[in-house]
Every structure is written in structure tokens, then in C-alpha cells.
Amino acid sequence: MATNTVTTVWKENMLFESDNPSGETLSIDAPEEGIENKGLRPKALMLSSLAGCSGLDIVSLLKKMRAEVDDFKMIVHGELTDVHPKYYNKVVVEYHFYGSDLNENKINKAVNLSVETYCGVMEMFRQFADVTTEVYLHEQ
Template sequence: MGTTNHISTKWLGNMAFESNNPSGHTVKIDIAEEDGGNGSGYRPKALMLSSLAGCSGLDIASLIKKMKLEVDDFHIETIANLTDEHPKYYDNVVIEYHFHGKDLSEKKLQRAVDLSVETYCGVMEMFRRFAALEIKTIFHHK
């Protein structure tokens, strides 16, 4: 039997909610004013993309440390297509890993990306159940 995560999400009135996290931090969720909310929090579907990038990013940051790689800057762009029909979900997701630096070890960084995508990232595995994923690694040499 695996680990159980238990999250409590409390209605704050109108269309806003506050959700706790095992970290002790909370996240506020809301929708846009044009949709009846106050725009005072994160959008639920977009948070899923942050979770995906964050999960994979943590793997890669850990591997950058372990492999003692020189990386000046690293960011992840997550571009997802939402279906037209309700319930709307992400059917295609492009995940771009951008590495910046003078002396980038492309082979090792690509290995770090591959390990995260194929082995370590649980959120990636969840996404794989409902979306086609396209992975791109982009090196920016200074």
C-alpha cells in the first residue's frame, strides 16, 4: 500500500477556495472575473501544469547537483492544449527544458531530462495517462 496524501480545500465565498498542503503552505484558487470569480487565486488546470514542471524540475535540479553540472539558468515552459468539449482537459502538452550557460554538458543534461521524464517524475506519469507529451530540450550557450 502506498502513501496517502490528504488535502483540505475550504470555500472562501463566491468562487474562491483555499487548499492546504503537506508543506504547511496554502494555495488560493479562484477563477477570472469574466467567469464570475475575483481573479484572486490560481486557476486549477494551470496549477496542474505548474505541478508537472515543478515535479520534473526538482528531479533535474537534484541531478544537476549530483552530477556537479555547470548551469547558469534553467527554466521550463509548459504549453498545453485544452479540449473544446466539457469536461475540458489537456490532450497535448509540450514541455520545453531550457538550459543556459557557458559550458553546458549537453549529454549529461539530456540524461537528467530523460531520467525525470522516463523514470522519476510521478506527475509526468499521471499526465501520460490522459495526454500526448512532447519533450524538448533547448540549450542556450552564452
């Protein structure tokens, strides 16, 4: 079984620095309390992780399917609960594909494979949130 380890170090005030098994680092900061305002917010970072996980799957799958897209972006909306501990109880992942000759069937297949089979972060989110997805094709 694979294990990932990250180390997160308090830098100053509300600023932390966290590493990644790849060797890269990122800064984490608190919303209003963050004096420096130099880092990403922890809960929003979870939404970025969800998009990144699914996006990596989709790009790889589209390449294998030989489905060309000119551009691709994801917009993730997370609704937090009102009481503490606040967590995302509803999440919507929008997949936006841009191109002049988009193959709708292959794009939908790649998204579905990521959402239903490959994206582990998506599965983690399903444990605590109602997750829905939407696919948008933008012909150029």
C-alpha cells in the first residue's frame, strides 16, 4: 500500500509552508486572521486538489483517446456548512472544454471515467459531500 508524507511547518503569524512528495512547496494562510495573506486557504486548497486530480485523469485519457481540445479548465464550487466544524457538504465540478472540433462522446467518456473510476480525491469528497459534475463544450 502506498503512503504519502508531507511536512507542514509554521513560518510566522498564521502562515505555514507545506511540502509535497514531489519536492514542491506551497504556502497556507488563514482567511481574515492571516496578517501576511501569502498563502492558499486550506479548504479552498481541497477544491483545487479535487480539480487537479480529475484534470490529470482527463488530460491523460483524452490523449490516449486521441481527442483534441484547445483548452480545458475546471471551476469547482464548494458550499460550506454553517456550523463548526465547517466542511463542504455540496460540491459542483464544472468541466469546460474549448476547441474547434470537440468530440463530445470522447470528452464525456473521459470525464465519466475520472469521476466514477480513477479520481481518488473525488471518491474522498463523496464520503462527506454531495458531488455533482457538469460538462460544457465551447466550440470556437
